[in-house]
Amino acid sequence: MTAVNLAPTKRGFPAGFSEDRLDEIRRLLDTRRTGFSLEAPFYTDDHLFNLDMQAIFGQNWVFACSVAEIPEPGDYVTLDYGPYSLLVLRTDDGGVNVLHNVCRHRGARVLTEASGTTGNLVCGYHSWTYSPDGQLIHASAPGEMEFDKACYSLKQAHGKIVAGLVFLCLADEPPTDFDDTAAIFAPYVAPHELAKTKVAYQQNIIEEANWKLVMENNRECYHCDGHPELACALFPTWGLSDETIPRHLADVWDRNQQAQASLEYRCRRYGLPYEVVEELDTRIAGIRISRESLDRQGESFSADGRRLSKKLLGDLPDFRLGRCSMHLQPNSWFHLLGDHVVTFTVLPINAHQTQVRTTWLVADDAVEGVDYDLETLTHTWKQTNLQDKDFVELCQKGATSPFYEQGPYMKSEYQVEAFINWYVQRMREHVG
Numbered sequence: 001m002t003a004v005n006l007a008p009t010k011r012g013f014p015a016g017f018s019e020d021r022l023d024e025i026r027r028l029l030d031t032r033r034t035g036f037s038l039e040a041p042f043y044t045d046d047h048l049f050n051l052d053m054q055a056i057f058g059q060n061w062v063f064a065c066s067v068a069e070i071p072e073p074g075d076y077v078t079l080d081y082g083p084y085s086l087l088v089l090r091t092d093d094g095g096v097n098v099l100h101n102v103c104r105h106r107g108a109r110v111l112t113e114a115s116g117t118t119g120n121l122v123c124g125y126h127s128w129t130y131s132p133d134g135q136l137i138h139a140s141a142p143g144e145m146e147f148d149k150a151c152y153s154l155k156q157a158h159g160k161i162v163a164g165l166v167f168l169c170l171a172d173e174p175p176t177d178f179d180d181t182a183a184i185f186a187p188y189v190a191p192h193e194l195a196k197t198k199v200a201y202q203q204n205i206i207e208e209a210n211w212k213l214v215m216e217n218n219r220e221c222y223h224c225d226g227h228p229e230l231a232c233a234l235f236p237t238w239g240l241s242d243e244t245i246p247r248h249l250a251d252v253w254d255r256n257q258q259a260q261a262s263l264e265y266r267c268r269r270y271g272l273p274y275e276v277v278e279e280l281d282t283r284i285a286g287i288r289i290s291r292e293s294l295d296r297q298g299e300s301f302s303a304d305g306r307r308l309s310k311k312l313l314g315d316l317p318d319f320r321l322g323r324c325s326m327h328l329q330p331n332s333w334f335h336l337l338g339d340h341v342v343t344f345t346v347l348p349i350n351a352h353q354t355q356v357r358t359t360w361l362v363a364d365d366a367v368e369g370v371d372y373d374l375e376t377l378t379h380t381w382k383q384t385n386l387q388d389k390d391f392v393e394l395c396q397k398g399a400t401s402p403f404y405e406q407g408p409y410m411k412s413e414y415q416v417e418a419f420i421n422w423y424v425q426r427m428r429e430h431v432g
């Protein structure tokens, strides 16, 4: 009996990273102009994209899905971004197991569906079979010698569930301060009881733009005149202050202040946190979270402010809880309301294409057609996503022009700047 054992190969910079190219990237990072958009190669260059995948998506905690997408043991979702393909599986003990979806025989994708339920994982190519925790349990071939199957488990990544949100990290040693960030957001998210929600709808759109342009666009509302449906959420005044509010928004601003005061009063009564916590570039797992009112103390993302699902989430006491909104670096944002939750994940495909996954969650006992109408529930963010897609695609086109030059971020775009600061910092650390 011969045992075959191969030492694991070391992962380094992807092919094409000559010292010269790294020097060029270091120069671009070092000469980054604070307060300005990035130089064009950050949005267009394939090598920089590969480095993004290593330094950002290969090292940091990334939002994968909510437990509503994998409610039962054996449920899984596949997640593809850049060169990676991951399986996120619910385990028997209610935890999560994250495996690289790369067969240890000759590398085929093991599971090819976007989601499903599985027992053992069987590769479709030569039927190598893995247990749900990734152990190779069956790999027979005619006349084959025995080999040490223990050396050929599916590679594992780190997974974590916080208040019903599932995160993964591909690094050997994940950044530890994610736990501190999780401690910040858990009390805001937990009352919405995501374990008692179900997916009402999931939308996947491909935007012809670099993932950073998608993120930058999310981090400001300077462009929100282009989102008429978001007026119900008071986003037109988002990111502004007493000093910067323009005259034509003065009325909305006053209304906003009153609605916010009344929301905060209710939150105090119910014991729900609402304060703004903003540490977008001061910690590795950068975060902004708050609970903010909707226009005229509305209940949901509807034009008239009325609830979009009749069932309250969890044990929430009131529909009028505004929106608990969370932005996490590097690739996600969330809106949690009394009646539903919307999660957003940005999954880079290549330097100029990005998948944006939006998932609407409602109470698990809400019945479509009775408690909510799917078109009405999803209208605001479906429209907003399409409008955003147009905006970021215009920016991508501009970034490919030889006449593109870095432009200044405005005051209300300070969170875009924070995202870029966070990104540049992580990239600098990675290239040394």
Ligand code: 3BY
Pocket (backbone or CB within 6 Å): 217, 218, 219, 220, 221, 224, 235, 238, 325, 333
């Ligand atoms: O966080 C968000 O989803 C919003 C939408 C518009 C801009 N951004 C701040």
Ligand code: FES
Pocket (backbone or CB within 6 Å): 103, 104, 105, 106, 107, 108, 123, 124, 125, 126, 127, 128
């Ligand atoms: Fe998976 Fe051969 S590549 S069994």
